[in-house]
Amino acid sequence: MEIFVTAVTIFVLAIFVGFEIITKIPPILHTPLMSGSNAISGITLIGALYAAGIQESNLTKILGLLSVIFATINVVGGFLVTHRMLGMFKKKDAPK
Amino acid sequence: MELISILNLAYLVASILFIVGIKQLAHPKTATRGNFLGALGMLIAVVATLFDRAILSYEWIAVGVLIGSFIGIILAVKIQMTAMPQLVAVLNGFGGIASVFVAGAALQLSIPKYAYAVNYQEIVSIVFSAIVGGITFSGSFIAFGKLQGFITEKAVRYPGDQLVKILVGLTAVGLGVYGCLEPTDESIYWILSGVSLLLGIFLVIPIGGADMPVVISLLNSYSGIAASATGFVLNNNVLIISGSLVGASGIILTQIMCKAMNRSLTNVLFGGFGAAATEMKDDGDFYSGKVKSTSAEEVAMLLDVARSVVIVPGYGMAVAQAQHAVRDLYQLLTARGIDVTFAIHPVAGRMPGHMNVLLAEADIPYDRLKEMDEINSTFENVDVVIVNGANDVTNPLAKTDPKSPIAGMPILDVGNAKTVVVIKRSLSAGFAGVPNPLFIADNCLMLFGDGKKATQEMIAALKES
Numbered sequence: 095m096e097i098f099v100t101a102v103t104i105f106v107l108a109i110f111v112g113f114e115i116i117t118k119i120p121p122i123l124h125t126p127l128m129s130g131s132n133a134i135s136g137i138t139l140i141g142a143l144y145a146a147g148i149q150e151s152n153l154t155k156i157l158g159l160l161s162v163i164f165a166t167i168n169v170v171g172g173f174l175v176t177h178r179m180l181g182m183f184k185k186k187d188a189p190k
Numbered sequence: 191m192e193l194i195s196i197l198n199l200a201y202l203v204a205s206i207l208f209i210v211g212i213k214q215l216a217h218p219k220t221a222t223r224g225n226f227l228g229a230l231g232m233l234i235a236v237v238a239t240l241f242d243r244a245i246l247s248y249e250w251i252a253v254g255v256l257i258g259s260f261i262g263i264i265l266a267v268k269i270q271m272t273a274m275p276q277l278v279a280v281l282n283g284f285g286g287i288a289s290v291f292v293a294g295a296a297l298q299l300s301i302p303k304y305a306y307a308v309n310y311q312e313i314v315s316i317v318f319s320a321i322v323g324g325i326t327f328s329g330s331f332i333a334f335g336k337l338q339g340f341i342t343e344k345a346v347r348y349p350g351d352q353l354v355k356i357l358v359g360l361t362a363v364g365l366g367v368y369g370c371l372e373p374t375d376e377s378i379y380w381i382l383s384g385v386s387l388l389l390g391i392f393l394v395i396p397i398g399g400a401d402m403p404v405v406i407s408l409l410n411s412y413s414g415i416a417a418s419a420t421g422f423v424l425n426n427n428v429l430i431i432s433g434s435l436v437g438a439s440g441i442i443l444t445q446i447m448c449k450a451m452n453r454s455l456t457n458v459l460f461g462g463f464g465a466a467a468t469e470m471k472d473d474g475d476f477y478s479g480k481v482k483s484t485s486a487e488e489v490a491m492l493l494d495v496a497r498s499v500v501i502v503p504g505y506g507m508a509v510a511q512a513q514h515a516v517r518d519l520y521q522l523l524t525a526r527g528i529d530v531t532f533a534i535h536p537v538a539g540r541m542p543g544h545m546n547v548l549l550a551e552a553d554i555p556y557d558r559l560k561e562m563d564e565i566n567s568t569f570e571n572v573d574v575v576i577v578n579g580a581n582d583v584t585n586p587l588a589k590t591d592p593k594s595p596i597a598g599m600p601i602l603d604v605g606n607a608k609t610v611v612v613i614k615r616s617l618s619a620g621f622a623g624v625p626n627p628l629f630i631a632d633n634c635l636m637l638f639g640d641g642k643k644a645t646q647e648m649i650a651a652l653k654e655s
Contacts, residue, residue, distance in 0.1 A: 108434035109437065116439045117442075121542070124542030125278075125546070127443070130224070131410065135417045137417050137433065138288045142292050147248065148295075153298055159250045159254045161291035168288065169232055171266045174263060179271075184222060
């Protein structure tokens, strides 16, 4: 129970932090913000690493492998495409 | 120091990097750095985890990371900017299904223990992961299918559809409760995951194409919540923190989108925009004989004497891949001393801010892009407005007809300009399924054709004049 209360506390505080830090986001950044935060949601990868590395049974190994693959696609694809998009916004700044 | 403390400190550093990263992503000047910090946080969290003693073997991890990275890189590098909403939907879906699998693996490890004592925090979180992750996965792929044109864009409605949603939802909840009470019955978890997949399909299928920006940002939020739930399963703070950050940011974007369309979230999720409109399909009389069609040459003559021009890009422009042609037109007009700006409706395109990305891709300076609130009061001083493939966002019915499906939606007041040129392939209705009185206004000319081809013809005609 103790652990659960701590976990909920962290969860609720993090939601408040989330709301606070993204209050006035300019519309030009809506898409990159979304794909960037989407990449962060790939943090499930941490759990996937445990599932794949713990070597419990064949089923956990397979579930682990699949979750590592999917989470990695989410993480790598997300950060990379966000970077690509932001690069497009950036180069227009230079000529001025 | 113990290994576990070092691990937790590494997770703390990763969490801080995620928070600072997202904060910086919300400002144009620091966005690139923010994205980099987020990626760095992820790297630290992953590397730290690999040192955990619980991890005995690295082969499966290595194989998974290699395959995943390869697919991720290919997707990110090859994707066309017009297909960005589809990619975000797909990535979202992968994050969701990963949560389902991780929770499934966690359940496998715990079942032997549950014979003696059930850990309720864990089992409740596992069940929750299955439901949210499942909905995120199938919902995202339905959204992908709709955006890609594999499934109809239209809202798919059928008699009793709300009832079906409620029944499937209740089944999922019932199975979830049963799964918590009988955690050793493993098959329940997989049945529950299956039902959640069904639920995701039933929830997104009835939502029309115009509502996709809202749906995608909502699903983005879900993928964060699914990650957070996985954090509760594993008792891992970095998952809880980053998951809830993503959940919160997704909800904020969802709110912004709903506001831009003057609709409530309930309305988007259960209303089925565009479905009701099929009944009032325009009878053909609405436009007959009242529409003035024009040619590229005529528009070129108009532009030749104009001092200020506003271009309104819409989804039609994106579909026609016309952003580069539009850029050429912009440069040509600017070179002739004409003041050219772009009016961006908040829901132009298919995800929040998508139009800005497309125009940025074509090298149009972003200080030329004006938000709806900023530009609306200035339309009366504008000589020519070129609406390229946009329909619903310029439809005055939103203001005049309280019964129309788009009633109350803020629109771009292009009708106030001296002349409006609408580039459109036909007079067909937009996503909302209603006719647009703008097209029969006195100051409106229709230039029928594909967004890209029509723009190129205008450029050619301008160069000749």
